[in-house]
Amino acid sequence: MTLTHPLWLVAGVALAAAFLWLMRLGSRRAAASALAYSDLAFFETATGTRWNPALLIALACAVGIVALGAALASPRFVATLPMRGVAVVLCVDTSGSMRATDVAPSRSEAAAAAVRAFVDAVPDGTRLGIVAFSSGAGVVAPLSDDKDALRDAIGRIPPPNGGTAIGDALVIAARQLPPSGRRAIVLITDGVNNLGSDPAQVAPQIGAAGIEIDTIGIGTNDSGQFIPGTDQTASIDEDGLRQIAAAGRGTYARADDAGTLRSHLAALAASTTRVRRRIDASLPLAVGGGAVVILALVGGMLAGRFP
Amino acid sequence: MNALRAALLRGARATPRPGGAARGSRPGDGFAFSQLRAYVEGDDPRRIDHAATARVGTVQTRVYLEETRLVLAAVVDESGSMGVGRKRPLARAADEAVRAWFGALEGADLAVRVVDDRLVRDRRAAPLVRAANPFCFSTALAIALRAVPRGASLLAVADGFDLPDDELLARAGLRFDATVLLARDPWRDELPLRGFVRLRDAESGRVRQIFAGSRTRARYGAASRARETALHARFRSAGWRVGTLDERDGRASLLRAFGLPA
Numbered sequence: 001m002t003l004t005h006p007l008w009l010v011a012g013v014a015l016a017a018a019f020l021w022l023m024r025l026g027s028r029r030a031a032a033s034a035l036a037y038s039d040l041a042f043f044e045t046a047t048g049t050r051w052n053p054a055l056l057i058a059l060a061c062a063v064g065i066v067a068l069g070a071a072l073a074s075p076r077f078v079a080t081l082p083m084r085g086v087a088v089v090l091c092v093d094t095s096g097s098m099r100a101t102d103v104a105p106s107r108s109e110a111a112a113a114a115v116r117a118f119v120d121a122v123p124d125g126t127r128l129g130i131v132a133f134s135s136g137a138g139v140v141a142p143l144s145d146d147k148d149a150l151r152d153a154i155g156r157i158p159p160p161n162g163g164t165a166i167g168d169a170l171v172i173a174a175r176q177l178p179p180s181g182r183r184a185i186v187l188i189t190d191g192v193n194n195l196g197s198d199p200a201q202v203a204p205q206i207g208a209a210g211i212e213i214d215t216i217g218i219g220t221n222d223s224g225q226f227i228p229g230t231d232q233t234a235s236i237d238e239d240g241l242r243q244i245a246a247a248g249r250g251t252y253a254r255a256d257d258a259g260t261l262r263s264h265l266a267a268l269a270a271s272t273t274r275v276r277r278r279i280d281a282s283l284p285l286a287v288g289g290g291a292v293v294i295l296a297l298v299g300g301m302l303a304g305r306f307p
Numbered sequence: 308m309n310a311l312r313a314a315l316l317r318g319a320r321a322t323p324r325p326g327g328a329a330r331g332s333r334p335g336d337g338f339a340f341s342q343l344r345a346y347v348e349g350d351d352p353r354r355i356d357h358a359a360t361a362r363v364g365t366v367q368t369r370v371y372l373e374e375t376r377l378v379l380a381a382v383v384d385e386s387g388s389m390g391v392g393r394k395r396p397l398a399r400a401a402d403e404a405v406r407a408w409f410g411a412l413e414g415a416d417l418a419v420r421v422v423d424d425r426l427v428r429d430r431r432a433a434p435l436v437r438a439a440n441p442f443c444f445s446t447a448l449a450i451a452l453r454a455v456p457r458g459a460s461l462l463a464v465a466d467g468f469d470l471p472d473d474e475l476l477a478r479a480g481l482r483f484d485a486t487v488l489l490a491r492d493p494w495r496d497e498l499p500l501r502g503f504v505r506l507r508d509a510e511s512g513r514v515r516q517i518f519a520g521s522r523t524r525a526r527y528g529a530a531s532r533a534r535e536t537a538l539h540a541r542f543r544s545a546g547w548r549v550g551t552l553d554e555r556d557g558r559a560s561l562l563r564a565f566g567l568p569a
Binding site: 038041045046049052053 | 387390391466492500504505509513515516517519526527534
């Protein structure tokens with residue numbers, strides 16, 4: 001938090017302290033004219049009087065004065081706020097290479113778990129969709145803010161099989177998104193496009209439409225591990241994924257294990273659905289502080305003999 | 308005869324003494340006429356007043372009381388808490404009650420006022436003397452138990468905020484024809500406070516600001532009445548005659564305690 005005019009806050013604190021001191025002074029003077037009573041302890045016990053409401057009012061006034069001083073100091077701070085109308089499509093690779101077990105228990109299962117974590121992490125009201133792709137691409141869940149339906153849809157993601165049509169997936173995902181508002185595509189893949197549209201051509205068009213593309217490369221490169229049932233080694237086209245992310249003004253991240261994948265997706269859930277805003281707290285502080293002071297003083301005086 | 312004195316004499320005989328102890332009245336000169344009343348079966352025929360019977364038309368009996376030298380003792384709370392009151396201080400009413408009390412002295416009766424740590428036996432000074440030190444009911448009662456003759460009539464006037472323990476009260480109730488006038492809380496029936504009010508403890512001087520709303524007033528009234536009832540019950544169980552000191556009239560309060568018209 002930053003203060004544009006910090007001296008006003010100091011002045012507010014000093015004024016509040018002076019106010020309390022004057023209240024105390026006035027209270028001592030007024031004590032001489034207090035009504036004599038036989039036994040104050042009995043009165044307190046009989047009426048259940050434990051706290052002094054006048055003291056509370058005085059403290060409320062002091063707090064209000066400090067708030068007014070703080071308002072004049074123009075406090076500003078940066079806050080991360082959830083955005084409204086956000087739409088995100090998760091593109092999940094279901095190609096045969098996702099059967100690889102270098103990411104335990106397998107790339108495909110780790111990806112499904114991470115998607116579930118993403119769904120859980122986004123604020124309510126965010127619309128999410130799921131597109132699965134291998135040799136082709138298909139919508140598993142259309143855009144919806146029903147998290148239960150999305151969790152059910154995760155179970156319907158097809159098992160890994162076939163090639164990798166990243167470009168087609170991006171196209172279908174972009175079609176799912178609304179024409180305006182905050183929109184993003186999160187691509188989870190192990191990477192080498194070998195079918196369908198060329199993502200290097202599709203991504204710039206999508207990025208130009210104002211859609212952010214974030215990519216996550218899943219798997220261990222150069223691990224020497226073979227894709228189960230094939231003689232192909234499990235590898236990632238990191239450069240390709242970086243280019244796609246750059247074209248969509250998004251980010252690329254690499255996940256070597258399931259934990260890293262989940263944390264990357266959780267970070268994306270925050271960055272794509274929330275926005276950091278610089279907030280000026282002067283007005284709420286001024287209104288709140290002024291209201292407290294006025295209510296406390298008026299209420300106290302209406303109740304009589306205050307201060 | 309002073310009505311209060313007569314009541315004291317009657318009360319002395321009527322009051323049952325716990326444990327069969329006898330009240331130590333001192334013998335006087337004989338019997339003094341007290342009143343005329345309608346004849347009831349069992350009255351001594353020698354006491355029938357024929358002149359009065361002829362005037363009234365029904366048989367009238369003369370009632371005599373044994374002439375007794377009374378010892379009237381008083382213990383009066385003069386603490387700061389007795390300085391409060393709605394229209395005037397409770398202490399003024401206490402003064403009136405004490406003057407009426409010692410006003411019942413006749414003939415060879417004795418007066419004793421416990422003030423501070425001493426006894427004032429002068430009949431003229433007893434109602435007027437003032438304490439110089441803070442009042443302590445327990446101390447004053449302990450002095451009375453040591454120095455005032457058994458069977459004396461003791462009047463205590465207090466507001467009941469600083470009372471002796473039950474054992475001391477019971478001893479006094481056993482030893483004396485004890486009467487207590489408990490000052491009625493001036494604010495018992497209506498707490499005249501609204502909103503923020505500063506209250507000062509009349510004795511300690513402690514000041515407290517409170518907020519008196521309708522709930523506070525209702526709670527206070529209930530607690531004050533409950534306290535008064537509890538105090539009365541406590542003194543009665545200790546064998547004391549109990550009356551209420553009304554700030555408006557101390558003398559009438561005393562007479563009411565003895566069932567006499569004000």
